[in-house]
Every structure is written in C-alpha cells, then in structure tokens.
Amino acid sequence: MTKQEARKYFLNQRNLLSENTIQEYSLAIIDQIKNSTILRSNTFHIFLSIQEKKEVDTNEIIKFLWKNNKKVYVSKVEGNILRHYKFLPETKLKKSKWGILEPYNENPITIDHLECIFLPLLAYDLRGNRVGYGKGYYDRFVKNYPKAEKIGLSFFNPVTKIEDLHMEDVPMDSIITQNRYSGFPMYEK
Numbered sequence: 001m002t003k004q005e006a007r008k009y010f011l012n013q014r015n016l017l018s019e020n021t022i023q024e025y026s027l028a029i030i031d032q033i034k035n036s037t038i039l040r041s042n043t044f045h046i047f048l049s050i051q052e053k054k055e056v057d058t059n060e061i062i063k064f065l066w067k068n069n070k071k072v073y074v075s076k077v078e079g080n081i082l083r084h085y086k087f088l089p090e091t092k093l094k095k096s097k098w099g100i101l102e103p104y105n106e107n108p109i110t111i112d113h114l115e116c117i118f119l120p121l122l123a124y125d126l127r128g129n130r131v132g133y134g135k136g137y138y139d140r141f142v143k144n145y146p147k148a149e150k151i152g153l154s155f156f157n158p159v160t161k162i163e164d165l166h167m168e169d170v171p172m173d174s175i176i177t178q179n180r181y182s183g184f185p186m187y188e189k
Contacts, residue, residue, distance in 0.1 A: 001159045006123035006131045010156060014054040014122075017155065025155050026057035028178035030064060036181050041115035041149070045073045045084070048093070048101045055120055056153040062087070073111055075141070076102035082141050083108035114148040117141075119172060121152045128152075128171040128184030129162045139170045149173045158186065 001009075017025075033039075044065055049055040065072050066089060075082035076096065085091070085103040093101040119138055123131040130152055132138060142150050152172045174183050 001123075001162060002164045003131045003134065003162060006159060006162065007134065010122040010131075011053075013156060017054055022054055022057060022155075025178040026060065029056060029153060029176050030060050032176045032178070032181045033061060033064070036176075038116060038149075038151075039068055039070075041070070043071045043073070043111075043114050044116045044118065045075070045111070045114050045148075046087075046118040047120045048074055049120075050099055052099050056155065058118065058153070061118070073109075073114070074103065075137075076100070077137060078108075082137050084111050085109065111145075114145045117145060117148045117150050119150055119152045121154055123156070123162070124152055124154060124158050124172065124175060125162045126158050126160060126184070126186050128173065128175070128186075129165055129169060130172050131162060136168060139168050142170050151176060153177075
C-alpha cells in the first residue's frame with residue numbers, strides 16, 4: 001500500500017467511528033499504557049488530538065501522566081518545524097488555523113532529553129513505518145531524540161507494508177492500540 005492509499009483508506013475508516021467508539025478505544029489505549037513499562041520514563045512528548053480528524057484522544061493520557069508526576073511536552077508548528085513547550089495543567093491553548101490546539105503566550109523551549117514520544121498517525125506497517133499527514137514534521141523532530149522510544153497511537157491494525165518510504169522516514173519502536181502494545185517488527189497473528 002502506498003502512503004497516499006493508506007491516508008485515504010484510514011481517514012475514511014476513522015470518519016466511520018462514532019464519538020462513543022473513539023472515547024471507548026482511547027480509554028482502552030490508556031489501559032494499555034497503565035499496564036506497560038512506559039511509566040518508568042519521566043519525560044514525554046505527546047501530540048494534542050485534533051477532534052475533528054477523529055484522532056486518538058490524548059487528553060486523558062496527558063492527565064494520567066501529570067497524575068504520575070511526569071514531565072509532559074507538546075509542540076506547535078512554526079514554519080517548517082515544530083517548536084516545543086512544557087505542558088502543564090495551567091498552560092493556555094488556542095486552535096491554530098489547522099484546528100490543532102496549541103500553547104499560546106508561552107515561550108518555546110529546547111528539550112534536552114526525552115524518553116518517550118507519542119506519535120500521531122493515520123497508518124503503519126508491520127515494521128513500524130508510519131504514515132502521517134505528509135508534512136514530515138514528526139520525522140524531522142524525532143531524529144533529534146534517537147534514544148527516545150517512539151510510540152504510535154492508533155485505532156487500527158497495521159497494513160503489511162508501506163511501499164513508498166523515503167530516507168527521511170523514521171520508523172516507530174512501538175504501537176499502542178485499544179487491543180495491544182507491541183514492538184516492531186510485528187507479525188500478524
């Protein structure tokens with residue numbers, strides 16, 4: 001499957017999900033996190049969900065991380081890169097022109113160390129290759145943190161193979177769905 005085919009197919013599949021299903025699956029993803037070794041990490045980067053695109057709801061994951069005294073960082077797009085912000089319960093957010101909640105009236109920071117990066121995605125394959133929206137922001141970002149565990153969040157199973165990978169594409173280390181937390185390479189059972 002090509003990236004374009006995967007984007008079209010999985011955007012359509014997400015659009016078929018009801019709000020109740022999205023909440024149910026998102027809570028099951030939190031249960032996968034609670035039952036994993038992820039909480040050994042202390043520094044996390046996470047995306048803020050785009051509700052209109054029916055992404056995995058990360059709000060409860062963030063609250064769970066805060067409750068467990070973890071450092072949480074988020075980003076916003078500026079030009080061709082992501083700028084990073086420490087994310088606290090009192091951080092003010094507003095929607096960008098793309099409908100993404102982003103920090104405002106905050107100063108960007110340099111993150112010296114990250115242990116875990118949660119990645120948004122539309123599709124992924126059995127080797128951990130991820131298909132996002134196609135701008136490459138996260139691929140450029142994660143290259144700066146080679147030791148951080150790169151974890152995708154998805155409601156769906158993998159495709160067998162993404163055919164049109166680029167040298168800039170960075171594979172994930174793990175995937176969390178409502179049914180599993182798996183490392184790569186993974187093989188269908």
